[in-house]
Amino acid sequence: KQEVTQIPAALSVPEGENLVLNCSFTDSAIYNLQWFRQDPGKGLTSLLLIQSSQREQTSGRLNASLDKSSGRSTLYIAASQPGDSATYLCAVVTGGGNKLTFGTGTQLKVEL
Protein backbone atom coordinates (compact mmCIF):
# COMPACT_ATOMS: atom_id res chain seq x y z
CA LYS A 1 0.00 0.00 0.00
CA GLN A 2 1.34 3.40 -1.02
CA GLU A 3 2.17 5.74 1.85
CA VAL A 4 3.10 9.39 1.43
CA THR A 5 4.92 11.36 4.12
CA GLN A 6 5.57 15.09 4.25
CA ILE A 7 8.17 16.84 6.34
CA PRO A 8 7.98 19.22 8.09
CA ALA A 9 4.37 19.21 9.29
CA ALA A 10 4.55 22.95 9.86
CA LEU A 11 6.96 25.68 8.89
CA SER A 12 7.18 29.37 9.67
CA VAL A 13 9.58 31.61 7.73
CA PRO A 14 10.15 35.34 7.28
CA GLU A 15 9.11 36.96 4.02
CA GLY A 16 11.69 36.71 1.25
CA GLU A 17 13.23 33.45 2.39
CA ASN A 18 13.69 30.53 0.02
CA LEU A 19 12.30 27.26 1.36
CA VAL A 20 12.02 23.56 0.59
CA LEU A 21 9.15 21.22 1.38
CA ASN A 22 9.78 17.49 1.35
CA CYS A 23 7.64 14.55 0.27
CA SER A 24 8.48 10.85 0.30
CA PHE A 25 6.53 7.84 -0.92
CA THR A 26 7.01 4.13 -0.30
CA ASP A 27 6.09 2.63 -3.69
CA SER A 28 8.25 4.04 -6.48
CA ALA A 29 5.97 2.67 -9.23
CA ILE A 30 4.11 5.92 -9.66
CA TYR A 31 2.52 7.45 -12.76
CA ASN A 32 2.89 11.01 -11.56
CA LEU A 33 3.33 13.23 -8.53
CA GLN A 34 1.43 16.42 -7.87
CA TRP A 35 1.80 19.30 -5.47
CA PHE A 36 -1.35 21.05 -4.30
CA ARG A 37 -2.07 24.13 -2.26
CA GLN A 38 -4.99 24.25 0.19
CA ASP A 39 -6.23 27.46 1.76
CA PRO A 40 -8.42 27.29 4.90
CA GLY A 41 -12.00 26.37 4.05
CA LYS A 42 -11.21 25.95 0.38
CA GLY A 43 -10.54 23.16 -2.03
CA LEU A 44 -7.22 22.09 -3.44
CA THR A 45 -5.43 23.99 -6.17
CA SER A 46 -3.01 22.05 -8.32
CA LEU A 47 0.41 23.73 -8.45
CA LEU A 48 2.65 21.35 -10.37
CA LEU A 49 2.35 17.90 -11.90
CA ILE A 50 5.47 15.83 -12.62
CA GLN A 51 5.12 12.79 -14.84
CA SER A 52 7.06 9.69 -13.79
CA SER A 53 9.48 10.19 -16.69
CA GLN A 54 10.28 13.78 -15.68
CA ARG A 55 12.76 15.09 -13.15
CA GLU A 56 11.29 18.50 -12.42
CA GLN A 57 8.66 21.09 -13.23
CA THR A 58 8.72 24.84 -12.76
CA SER A 59 5.99 27.43 -12.49
CA GLY A 60 6.95 30.98 -11.54
CA ARG A 61 8.63 30.92 -8.12
CA LEU A 62 7.86 27.23 -7.66
CA ASN A 63 10.08 24.33 -8.65
CA ALA A 64 9.25 20.69 -7.96
CA SER A 65 11.72 17.86 -8.38
CA LEU A 66 11.13 14.13 -8.52
CA ASP A 67 13.54 11.31 -7.73
CA LYS A 68 11.35 8.32 -8.43
CA SER A 69 13.91 5.65 -7.59
CA SER A 70 14.44 7.00 -4.09
CA GLY A 71 10.77 7.86 -3.59
CA ARG A 72 11.29 11.56 -2.98
CA SER A 73 10.08 14.91 -4.20
CA THR A 74 10.80 18.45 -3.11
CA LEU A 75 8.90 21.66 -3.64
CA TYR A 76 11.14 24.71 -3.72
CA ILE A 77 9.55 28.12 -3.17
CA ALA A 78 11.73 31.11 -3.99
CA ALA A 79 11.41 34.51 -2.37
CA SER A 80 8.45 33.54 -0.21
CA GLN A 81 5.57 35.98 0.30
CA PRO A 82 2.81 36.20 2.93
CA GLY A 83 0.35 35.13 0.21
CA ASP A 84 2.17 31.80 0.02
CA SER A 85 0.83 30.93 3.48
CA ALA A 86 -1.26 27.78 3.07
CA THR A 87 -1.08 24.02 3.47
CA TYR A 88 0.90 22.27 0.75
CA LEU A 89 -0.05 18.70 -0.11
CA CYS A 90 1.91 16.17 -2.08
CA ALA A 91 0.05 13.34 -3.86
CA VAL A 92 0.99 10.43 -6.11
CA VAL A 93 -0.89 8.30 -8.62
CA THR A 94 0.17 4.68 -8.31
CA GLY A 95 -2.56 2.53 -9.84
CA GLY A 96 -4.99 3.04 -12.66
CA GLY A 97 -7.82 5.53 -12.67
CA ASN A 98 -5.84 8.61 -11.66
CA LYS A 99 -6.52 7.99 -7.96
CA LEU A 100 -4.40 10.16 -5.71
CA THR A 101 -2.71 9.11 -2.48
CA PHE A 102 -2.03 12.22 -0.41
CA GLY A 103 0.45 13.09 2.27
CA THR A 104 -0.69 14.87 5.44
CA GLY A 105 0.61 18.21 4.24
CA THR A 106 2.98 20.95 5.36
CA GLN A 107 1.37 24.01 6.88
CA LEU A 108 3.40 27.03 5.78
CA LYS A 109 3.27 30.47 7.33
CA VAL A 110 5.22 33.32 5.76
CA GLU A 111 5.52 36.24 8.14
CA LEU A 112 6.04 39.91 7.35
Next chain:
Amino acid sequence: GAGVSQTPSNKVTEKGKYVELRCDPISGHTALYWYRQSLGQGPEFLIYFQGTGAADDSGLPNDRFFAVRPEGSVSTLKIQRTERGDSAVYLCASSLQPSSGANVLTFGAGSRLTVL
Protein backbone atom coordinates in the same frame (compact mmCIF):
# COMPACT_ATOMS: atom_id res chain seq x y z
CA GLY B 1 -19.82 25.30 -15.06
CA ALA B 2 -16.53 27.06 -14.59
CA GLY B 3 -15.47 24.95 -11.64
CA VAL B 4 -16.51 22.01 -9.48
CA SER B 5 -19.48 22.99 -7.32
CA GLN B 6 -20.33 21.25 -4.07
CA THR B 7 -23.41 21.67 -1.92
CA PRO B 8 -24.02 22.17 0.89
CA SER B 9 -20.82 23.87 1.95
CA ASN B 10 -21.63 23.05 5.57
CA LYS B 11 -23.91 20.42 7.03
CA VAL B 12 -24.58 19.77 10.70
CA THR B 13 -26.58 16.70 11.55
CA GLU B 14 -27.34 14.42 14.44
CA LYS B 15 -25.96 10.95 14.90
CA GLY B 16 -28.09 8.39 13.10
CA LYS B 17 -29.46 10.75 10.46
CA TYR B 18 -29.20 10.39 6.67
CA VAL B 19 -27.13 12.88 4.67
CA GLU B 20 -26.70 13.64 0.97
CA LEU B 21 -23.82 15.66 -0.45
CA ARG B 22 -23.92 16.89 -4.01
CA CYS B 23 -21.18 17.47 -6.56
CA ASP B 24 -21.56 19.26 -9.89
CA PRO B 25 -18.39 18.66 -11.94
CA ILE B 26 -16.90 20.72 -14.74
CA SER B 27 -18.95 20.33 -17.89
CA GLY B 28 -17.50 17.63 -20.13
CA HIS B 29 -15.42 15.97 -17.43
CA THR B 30 -16.17 12.25 -17.59
CA ALA B 31 -14.27 11.26 -14.45
CA LEU B 32 -15.54 12.24 -10.99
CA TYR B 33 -13.89 11.51 -7.65
CA TRP B 34 -14.93 11.71 -4.01
CA TYR B 35 -12.36 12.16 -1.25
CA ARG B 36 -12.72 12.60 2.51
CA GLN B 37 -10.41 14.84 4.54
CA SER B 38 -10.34 14.58 8.31
CA LEU B 39 -8.88 17.34 10.43
CA GLY B 40 -5.10 17.54 10.11
CA GLN B 41 -4.97 14.79 7.46
CA GLY B 42 -4.61 14.63 3.72
CA PRO B 43 -7.61 13.69 1.60
CA GLU B 44 -8.40 9.97 1.36
CA PHE B 45 -9.91 8.39 -1.74
CA LEU B 46 -13.47 7.11 -1.48
CA ILE B 47 -14.82 6.37 -4.97
CA TYR B 48 -14.49 7.40 -8.58
CA PHE B 49 -16.86 7.33 -11.54
CA GLN B 50 -16.14 7.01 -15.21
CA GLY B 51 -19.35 8.24 -16.78
CA THR B 52 -22.33 6.80 -14.91
CA GLY B 53 -20.60 3.78 -13.45
CA ALA B 54 -18.53 3.49 -10.30
CA ALA B 55 -15.17 2.32 -11.64
CA ASP B 56 -13.57 1.96 -8.22
CA ASP B 57 -15.35 2.14 -4.86
CA SER B 58 -12.57 0.55 -2.84
CA GLY B 59 -12.22 3.58 -0.58
CA LEU B 60 -15.76 3.58 0.77
CA PRO B 61 -15.34 2.77 4.49
CA ASN B 62 -18.48 0.63 4.89
CA ASP B 63 -21.92 -0.03 3.50
CA ARG B 64 -23.37 3.10 5.08
CA PHE B 65 -21.68 5.06 2.31
CA PHE B 66 -23.03 5.04 -1.23
CA ALA B 67 -22.61 7.29 -4.26
CA VAL B 68 -24.45 7.67 -7.53
CA ARG B 69 -24.01 9.51 -10.80
CA PRO B 70 -27.12 8.56 -12.77
CA GLU B 71 -26.64 10.78 -15.82
CA GLY B 72 -22.87 10.94 -15.89
CA SER B 73 -22.71 14.49 -14.60
CA VAL B 74 -23.90 15.41 -11.09
CA SER B 75 -23.00 12.98 -8.33
CA THR B 76 -24.50 12.47 -4.89
CA LEU B 77 -22.67 10.93 -1.94
CA LYS B 78 -25.12 9.36 0.47
CA ILE B 79 -24.35 8.51 4.09
CA GLN B 80 -26.81 6.49 6.13
CA ARG B 81 -27.01 6.30 9.93
CA THR B 82 -24.30 8.92 10.35
CA GLU B 83 -21.74 8.50 13.12
CA ARG B 84 -19.57 11.10 14.82
CA GLY B 85 -16.54 9.60 13.07
CA ASP B 86 -18.04 10.58 9.71
CA SER B 87 -17.35 14.22 10.51
CA ALA B 88 -14.94 15.50 7.87
CA VAL B 89 -14.69 17.61 4.74
CA TYR B 90 -15.92 15.69 1.71
CA LEU B 91 -14.14 16.80 -1.45
CA CYS B 92 -15.23 16.18 -5.01
CA ALA B 93 -12.96 16.42 -8.04
CA SER B 94 -13.36 15.92 -11.76
CA SER B 95 -11.09 15.41 -14.75
CA LEU B 96 -11.39 14.92 -18.47
CA GLN B 97 -10.69 11.20 -18.23
CA PRO B 98 -9.22 8.93 -15.60
CA SER B 99 -6.16 7.86 -17.53
CA SER B 100 -3.25 7.71 -15.16
CA GLY B 101 -0.85 10.56 -15.26
CA ALA B 102 -2.47 12.55 -18.00
CA ASN B 103 -5.01 14.86 -16.47
CA VAL B 104 -5.03 17.14 -13.50
CA LEU B 105 -7.97 16.86 -11.14
CA THR B 106 -9.96 20.01 -10.39
CA PHE B 107 -11.28 20.02 -6.83
CA GLY B 108 -14.36 21.66 -5.40
CA ALA B 109 -14.33 23.65 -2.16
CA GLY B 110 -15.76 20.69 -0.25
CA SER B 111 -18.72 19.97 1.99
CA ARG B 112 -17.95 20.13 5.70
CA LEU B 113 -20.01 17.54 7.56
CA THR B 114 -20.36 17.69 11.32
CA VAL B 115 -22.16 14.86 13.11
CA LEU B 116 -23.21 15.75 16.64
